[in-house]
Amino acid sequence: MNKSESTDSIQMIPNHVAIIMDGNGRWAQKRGLPRLAGHRAGTENLRKIIEECINLDIKHLTIYAFSTENWHRPIEEVSGLMGLLENMLDKELESLDKNGVSIRHLGHSFGIHERLMNKIVDAVNTTRNNSTLVLNVAFNYGGRHELVRAVQNIIDDELSSQEVDEELISNYLDTSGQPDPDLVIRTSGEYRISNFLVWQSAYAEWYFTTKLWPDFNEEELYRALVFFSGRERRFGQISDQIK
Numbered sequence: 001m002n003k004s005e006s007t008d009s010i011q012m013i014p015n016h017v018a019i020i021m022d023g024n025g026r027w028a029q030k031r032g033l034p035r036l037a038g039h040r041a042g043t044e045n046l047r048k049i050i051e052e053c054i055n056l057d058i059k060h061l062t063i064y065a066f067s068t069e070n071w072h073r074p075i076e077e078v079s080g081l082m083g084l085l086e087n088m089l090d091k092e093l094e095s096l097d098k099n100g101v102s103i104r105h106l107g108h109s110f111g112i113h114e115r116l117m118n119k120i121v122d123a124v125n126t127t128r129n130n131s132t133l134v135l136n137v138a139f140n141y142g143g144r145h146e147l148v149r150a151v152q153n154i155i156d157d158e159l160s161s162q163e164v165d166e167e168l169i170s171n172y173l174d175t176s177g178q179p180d181p182d183l184v185i186r187t188s189g190e191y192r193i194s195n196f197l198v199w200q201s202a203y204a205e206w207y208f209t210t211k212l213w214p215d216f217n218e219e220e221l222y223r224a225l226v227f228f229s230g231r232e233r234r235f236g237q238i239s240d241q242i243k
Contacts, residue, residue: 009226009229010226012229014058014228015182016060016061016182016183017053017061017181017183018061018184019049019062019186021046021063021213022187022190023189024039024041024042024213027041027212027213036076036080038212043084045214046088048217050133051099052218054132056225059133059134060134060136061136062138063137066141067138067140067142068140068141068142068145069142071111082112086115086116089119089120089122090119096127096135097127099132099133100130101135102132103123104134104136104178105120105137106136107138107146108140108145112140138196138197141196142195143193143196143198146199147169147173149172150173153172169199170199180202181200183204183225183228184196184197184201185208185221186207186208187209187212191208205231
């Protein structure tokens, strides 16, 4: 499927796309390279996908960059991942800002080096008023931990149990004020959600591909969008009700 064929088949553009960017380490190992080289290649690939989302007028993109469980990886790899995010912010922030990208951080700050956390906060503040694309960076993020933090904050705010409903919980999540993802993409051939957007993805369409993240190019994104275009989103209703 080439670009023209795939774009012609895209009948519906999702408002919010989320991606589990998996397979960087295996991509490197297949080439006899250290795992960090795969993460570096994955970071370079992200730039192209962000640009294509802007071209396609996708308004929200959420990327799973570093989970709360990733702290258990070898210390050299964790340190390298922290350095890659810091370098990306240093190199790309000005360009992202000029292109109208609003950066949001999903997750918590505990454990992140103060220098890196300051750069994340600066990136969020610098791009706060942009509206072309909201880029949610799930970094030091876990879906269950997000829900725990939401409940803790609800309790801290002394809200009664009668006030708690789905809308209230959504407003206490890191994605407060944003639409839930329409499409979640996972690369590398794994078929699990890995603690990603546990609440928000309840009605998302899921697209799994065997492509490793550094090889997930624009044409692969089009394939995912063609898949999405072919889905009938019923949200618990029957087909006749949504026509």
